[in-house]
Amino acid sequence: MHLQIGDRWIGRNHKPFVIAEMSGNHNQSLERALQIVEAAAKAGADALKLQTYTADTMTLDIHEGDFFIEDPNSLWKGNSLYSLYQEAYTPWEWHKPIFDRAAELGMLAFSTPFDETAVDFLESLNVPAYKIASFENTDIQLIRKVAATGKPLIISTGMASIAELDETVRAAREAGCKDLVLLKCTSTYPATPENTNIMTIPHLEQLFGCSVGISDHTMGVGVSVAAVALGAVVIEKHFTLRRSDGGVDSAFSLEPEELAALVTESERAWQSLGQITYGATEREKPSLKHRRSLYISKDLNKGDILTKDNIKAIRPGLGLPTKYLDELLGRAVSKDVTKGTPLTWEVI
Incomplete structure (x- = not known):
């Protein structure tokens, strides 16, 4: 199984495809967003990913009850959903300059749409692929809309049961998706290695007959590198310039030196897989x-x-x-x- 996004091939016979997720780490500065693009390209990422939404396409402008985050373990405790998305969203007029800068640096760029208007907007920018976030992996209407573009589709599997994933994959394929990647994901921020269960990766590949990868919210690069040994061909990691700069996702984002290490070490892990062999190799x-x-x-x-x-x-x-x-x-x-x-x- 393999597929192509832009000029990059994805599959077992190709080095891992590394996606740097900017999310809201631009901290509402286009200049910083472009610096993140440049740092991701310098670190060797294959693609830069955004999230395309507004606060109004995500939730209601209500700041109490169900719309207020009170979970003491949440990074975002004390915020309403609406104010959080206002802080984190990437202005739509920034997308083109961000995508253009990535292209200039030889890096792919695409996004996660969160509603149908975002898909229409991203189509106007001719993105090479789409990503569906874990929280939207049961939004069948959105998945059908994206799949109908015919472009490669990457879906995070966080929280989804096998039955839900079956519905999602069927909907995507019936709507026209031919190139599908499922990413094992744990929807906690940050995630712990103990809660990551990457043994699911080969099972996903077997169940759904598609390429697989990981959307990794753990700290460091160890989990992603280990995932390569289990068949992950795509690695997605949140990325920032410095965690100390703050921002909605900064606490579980890689810094440039770490992303460069991930690119290098994941490729080494892939190179090491080889085949089952015993006895002295030619070089031995x-x-x-x-x-x-x-x-x-x-x-x-x-x-x-x-x-x-x-x-x-x-x-x-x-x-x-x-x-x-x-x-x-x-x-x-x-x-x-x-x-x-x-x-x-x-x-x-």
């Missing part, structure tokens, strides 16, 4: 001579008996394998031999 064959083998460790005359005092199992590996030691003890040498002679059947 020269190292075989450095195995241990049996050597004469003292000068001997013809007829002398081999003992543990005059045979040693040492490097290099040009003598008989050490497994023959017990069989050789007590036998006589057939000729004079000097210390450092590899033990072979010819001298017995």
